[in-house]
Amino acid sequence: MAGIRVENIVKLFGRVKALNGVSLEVRDQEFVVLLGPSGCGKTTLLRIIAGLEHAESGRVFIGDRDVTALPPRSRKIAMVFQNYAVFPHLTVFENIAFGLRMQKALPERLRAQVERAATLMHIENLLERYPAQLSGGQRQRVAVARALAVEPEVLLMDEPLSNLDALLRLEMRAELKRLLAESRTTTLYVTHDQVEAMSLADRIAVMNAGRVVQYDEPMKVYQEPADTFVGGFIGSPPMNFLRLPVEGSQARIQSLTLELPSSPPGKDVLLGVRPEDLEAHLEPQPQSFPARVLVVEPLGSHLLLTLAYEQQQLKVTVPPDFAAKSGQTLWLRPQPGRLRWLDPASGQSLTHARQA
Amino acid sequence: MSTRTIYLALAVLLALWVVVPIFLIATLAFSDRASVFAWPKGILPQHFSLETISFFFGVAGVGKAIGNSLIVAGLTLLFAVLLGAPAGYALARYRFAGADAYRILILLTRAFPLAILAIPLAVRFINLGLYDTPLGVALVHTALALPFAVLVTSSLFLGIPRELEEAAWTLGCNRIQAFLKVVLPLALPGLAATAIFAFVISWNEVFAATLLTLRERTLPAFLLTAxxxxxxxxxxxxxxxxxxPALVFIFVIRRYLFTLWGIANR
Structure with a gap:
């Protein structure tokens, strides 16, 4: 068991800066998810920690050991690949035993470890099969069992669920969470799926364009995004951003004025508000502003409304029995304490200082 | 007539063009002397007999030529795989400056007519003491077989996902162990096909073998003069x-030859 620490990692692919001075610390036994759109550098960072890529500069620590110069085999890590990378010429048993055989484990220990890992992943009855005889979900289980069998200090997972179909992904997600909570292995997990990140992580590191833009607990990342990118990337539908004029230390939406935490640098300010944090009413209400309904989408558990306030669009979710028709004007009341204020020029939150 | 029937007719013609001589040679090789000289010859073998074959083996020099051919083809096989597979692996796994140019350059070696190379080669081989030795012929045959060995093995290694090797590295292998434990077992059938193809190229090659030998003839060179x-x-x-041998081997490895041609066409 050990934590991971990376310091100022810079990685170039040709002239493209894939990682722009990334620092990150994962505590012992913590489950951290690297979340970001494709091309943000999250997989590259994971591969640098695994030793499969070499950074131009920066250092990687696992536990107290500086592993920057070590090859993957000496880092005491295990990795689960997106395409599983299960060895097709070996049986499931030999796949799981592969790392232990490399460690020259004694036969009794090897058998015990393989059986323990296989039982954890519910594949103990498949040990004699070859990977070609397995389904995608079963191969996924073999890959995880193979990684766990070596009892790594750190487990690295690169989009392990993205090749599974939706239902299986949901099932494996819950199972992974149970498993890793049990084994308490320090885990760094890469995904572009924000739901997966929210559901699994102790902390989420949101990455964009080669940087970590926010690193916090899932609910914090969701409720208090550091900038417009995080607010827009996390949450479905994403956070609404309304551009409002500033009057002194207040922002104005028609008759409604809202107190700002600090005075913004410009004449305008962005209000970030989640679709569920706007309370819709049919009649005028105090502390609310009017908006015209453009689209009503029934989504089963709730209705998703698209509305227009002046020239700006916003999304609001309301209970399924809410009587909304397009063309109608609704009164929206922002939930105090759930509002986020951002600088329209930089996209940065006014209260949240950007991490280096 | 539809284009389909024209294609079909052409295909049949082409097949007959290749098959009929082989068929005649095969049937007559297993007939007695009388039917070999008979005219007109029957379509089917008339009198099965090993007389012709045993006569062939009785001729002085045939046994030695077959032996030489086996040695030369065996050496060619060995060199082509040992030199070609690492080059193929490098082409498949590493991005290096000039990789594409290198790939084309390999094919260009086949563009040099052997006739131009033969005389300088013969002179050089006499200087080096390689003239009229199986090793000398095998070296030339390796040069002929190597481009194919490199391209086939490179497509072979490309077909083995890089992640398999990376997984092996994270599980405690160094590069060589990962190659031996993961890549090699998966590449083995394709490597065998590459080896056999090199063997066949050498077995059938006549020009270089004739020019570079006098007494240590390979079978094709011996037959050409005899x-x-x-x-x-x-x-x-x-x-x-x-x-x-060529027919049998090519039949066995035809699946891999298709990938070779697919690569060679690129």
Missing amino acids: LNDSPLPFRFAGGFFLIV
Whole structure:
């Protein structure tokens, strides 16, 4: 068991800066998810920690050991690949035993470890099969069992669920969470799926364009995004951003004025508000502003409304029995304490200082 | 007539063009002397007999030539795989400056007519003491087989996901162990096909073998010089022995040859 620490990692692919001075610390036994759109550098960072890529500069620590110069085999890590990378010429048993055989484990220990890992992943009855005889979900289980069998200090997972179909992904997600909570292995997990990140992580590191833009607990990342990118990337539908004029230390939406935490640098300010944090009413209400309904989408558990306030669009979710028709004007009341204020020029939150 | 029937007719014609001589050679190699000289010949073998074959093996020099051919082809196989597979692996796994140019350059070696190279080679080989040795012929044959060995093995290694190797590294292998434990077992059938193809190229090659040997003839070189002043049964039996290994091997490895051609066309 050990934590991971990376310091100022810079990685170039040709002239493209894939990682722009990334620092990150994962505590012992913590489950951290690297979340970001494709091309943000999250997989590259994971591969640098695994030793499969070499950074131009920066250092990687696992536990107290500086592993920057070590090859993957000496880092005491295990990795689960997106395409599983299960060895097709070996049986499931030999796949799981592969790392232990490399460690020259004694036969009794090897058998015990393989059986323990296989039982954890519910594949103990498949040990004699070859990977070609397995389904995608079963191969996924073999890959995880193979990684766990070596009892790594750190487990690295690169989009392990993205090749599974939706239902299986949901099932494996819950199972992974149970498993890793049990084994308490320090885990760094890469995904572009924000739901997966929210559901699994102790902390989420949101990455964009080669940087970590926010690193916090899932609910914090969701409720208090550091900038417009995080607010827009996390949450479905994403956070609404309304551009409002500033009057002194207040922002104005028609008759409604809202107190700002600090005075913004410009004449305008962005209000970030989640679709569920706007309370819709049919009649005028105090502390609310009017908006015209453009689209009503029934989504089963709730209705998703698209509305227009002046020239700006916003999304609001309301209970399924809410009587909304397009063309109608609704009164929206922002939930105090759930509002986020951002600088329209930089996209940065006014209260949240950007991490280096 | 539809284009389909024209294609079909052409295909049949082409197939007959190739198959009929092979068929005649094969049947006559296993007939007795009388039917070899008979005219007109029957379509089917008339009298099965090993007389022609045993006569062929009785001729002085045939045994030695077959032995030489085996040695030369065996050496060619060895060199082509040992030199070609690492080059193929490098082309498949590493991005290096000039990789594409290198790939084309490899094919260009086949563009040099052997006739131009033969005389300087013969002179050089005499200086080096390689002239009239199986090793000398094998070196030239390796040069001929190597481009294919490199391209086939490179497509072979490309077909083995890089992640398998990376997984092996994270599980405690160094690069060589990962290659031996993961890549090699998966590449083995393709490597065998590459080896066999090199063997066949060498077995069938006649020009270089003729120019670079005097006494240590390989079978094709021996037959080429012996054929014109030999009786008919000898020619049929000799022809049969030239064709058969190539046919058998190419039939066995045809699946891999298709990938080779797919790569060579790029």
